[in-house]
Amino acid sequence: MTEIARKRPVFRNINALKDLPTYRLPAAGWVSILHRVSGVLMFLLMPFIIWMFDTSVSSEISFASFSAAFNVGLGFVPGVLVKLVTLALIWAYLHHFIAGVRHLYMDVFHAVSKEFGKSSAVVTLALSLGLTAVLGAKLFGLY
Amino acid sequence: MSVNYGSKRIVVGAHYGLRDWLAQRVTGALMALFTLVVLAQVIFTSGPIGYEQWAGIFAPQWMKFLTFAVIVALLWHVWVGVRDIFMDYIQPVGIRLSLQVFAIVWLVGCAGWAVQVLWRL
Numbered sequence: 001m002t003e004i005a006r007k008r009p010v011f012r013n014i015n016a017l018k019d020l021p022t023y024r025l026p027a028a029g030w031v032s033i034l035h036r037v038s039g040v041l042m043f044l045l046m047p048f049i050i051w052m053f054d055t056s057v058s059s060e061i062s063f064a065s066f067s068a069a070f071n072v073g074l075g076f077v078p079g080v081l082v083k084l085v086t087l088a089l090i091w092a093y094l095h096h097f098i099a100g101v102r103h104l105y106m107d108v109f110h111a112v113s114k115e116f117g118k119s120s121a122v123v124t125l126a127l128s129l130g131l132t133a134v135l136g137a138k139l140f141g142l143y
Numbered sequence: 144m145s146v147n148y149g150s151k152r153i154v155v156g157a158h159y160g161l162r163d164w165l166a167q168r169v170t171g172a173l174m175a176l177f178t179l180v181v182l183a184q185v186i187f188t189s190g191p192i193g194y195e196q197w198a199g200i201f202a203p204q205w206m207k208f209l210t211f212a213v214i215v216a217l218l219w220h221v222w223v224g225v226r227d228i229f230m231d232y233i234q235p236v237g238i239r240l241s242l243q244v245f246a247i248v249w250l251v252g253c254a255g256w257a258v259q260v261l262w263r264l
Contacts, residue, residue, distance in 0.1 A: 054260045063194035
């Protein structure tokens with residue numbers, strides 16, 4: 001125990017407020033940090049996700065209140081906000097899904113190179129944002 | 144290099160990671176497949192999807208079987224993920240432990256709710 005208790009060196013060379021906003025990440029870095037952000041977002045919104053599952057499958061009456069949440073709102077929350085939160089969830093799921101498949105692909109095929117890391121990251125970002133735009137337009141009734 | 148075998152190994156941290164790393168990938172793959180199964184049923188349903196069609200997707204016993212497995216996989220997957228994040232960003236042991244307890248309560252509660260919905264159906 002005594003040898004473990006020895007102080008390990010701590011490096012504090014990054015100031016969260018000063019350095020992070022100016023830190024320029026490569027595409028793979030964006031995919032990585034957004035994988036975490038989208039995961040945390042879905043973790044925190046999990047009760048809302050299960051509420052949607054609950055109301056949408058339980059009965060026709062609950063299904064009606066599920067649909068109504070997106071139009072007239074949910075309690076004191078207006079319908080537009082419900083749609084925006086849903087849009088955030090759609091993005092989070094798509095990003096997490098595609099970035100996760102990218103991880104699995106890299107693990108299975110040992111596709112770990114600088115070039116593949118970059119190109120697959122760009123594809124991940126383009127696909128997730130593009131699909132979010134398409135589904136978001138549907139959610140907000142643009143088509 | 145710290146000793147990571149034998150009687151003097153350091154028994155803190157992420158259990159050397161391999162088991163959780165593998166669990167996260169297996170559960171992730173399962174959830175991805177489940178997504179495709181649900182998506183396929185939504186896409187191949189003819190006509191607009193109302194309550195009957197949507198609830199009908201989760202009605203067969205094999206789908207409940209699969210959905211239950213996915214709920215457990217989700218629980219496990221998220222636990223590994225949020226714990227990774229806590230270990231990376233939350234250094235004070237007290238706050239980290241509190242957050243880990245919160246995550247467990249949050250996840251077990253959510254999973255219980257989801258299971259209740261599934262078998263009430």
